[in-house]
Amino acid sequence: MSLPRTDLPPSATSTPPAALPVPQLDVSRIRAITLDLDDTLWPIWPTIARAEKVLLQWLQQHAPATAALFGDTAALRAIRDQMVGLRPDLQHDLSALRRESIxxxxxxxxxxxxxxxxxxxxxxxxxxxxxLFDDAHDTLAFLASRYPVAAVSNGNADVHVVGIGHYFRHSLSAAVLGVAKPDARIFHAAAQALQVQPHEILHVGDDATLDARGAMEAGLQAVWINPAEHAWPYEAPPHATVGSLTALRQLLS
Structure with a gap:
């Protein structure tokens, strides 16, 4: 066992500054909910992997030279990722990026x-x-019965096509607005659509940077969904952290 050092100057052994106080979730302040979609309501990468496999199968039938040159889904994903650098004007529109990569x-x-x-x-x-995660429908029904709910996503899922549009008053996407989370403007656009002030919104999402920190910097309360129990990467913590949508429901009950 190592012993404390006694040969350090006072500044090196002094008590570290106190941590920032943990913000407390004020449920009474919530007048609306904004929700992330991918990896918050469903796992995204199994979906993308399956869609890329279907795309490759389509190319094998209709564009065999392309299927031969880009012989697996990893190659198709790589050229899509390259498109981010080639077309920065499309960085907020994942559909356009994918279409141009094809x-x-x-x-x-x-x-x-x-x-x-x-x-x-x-x-x-x-x-x-x-x-969808097993508890997604129950949680969406719970939230929609108590608050107006808006989807706020950087992705290109369509809540109506997915089959959950009836839970949402609005669905805001980076592609339509031209700005993506964590930009405060997308959160403020949601507040305007929901006809509430930013501080009256609780935003829920799985991404520490795009969702939780972005929402807080825009003036919203934030709940970070963190089932993997990752360490919070920033100094100021979110208003609450939960491991599942069920836990979110319990938190707001």
């Missing part, structure tokens, strides 16, 4: 780039086939 792949392989549209449509239809 067009680039078709062009490089010598296939008709016009096939990008039907290829993307096939991918996008599969992307909407999400598998």
């Amino acid at each position: 067009r680039t792949a078709l062009t490089q392989a010598g296939d008709d780039p016009a096939l990008a549209e039907p290829a993307f449509d096939r991918f996008f239809a599969e992307r909407q086939r999400v598998q």
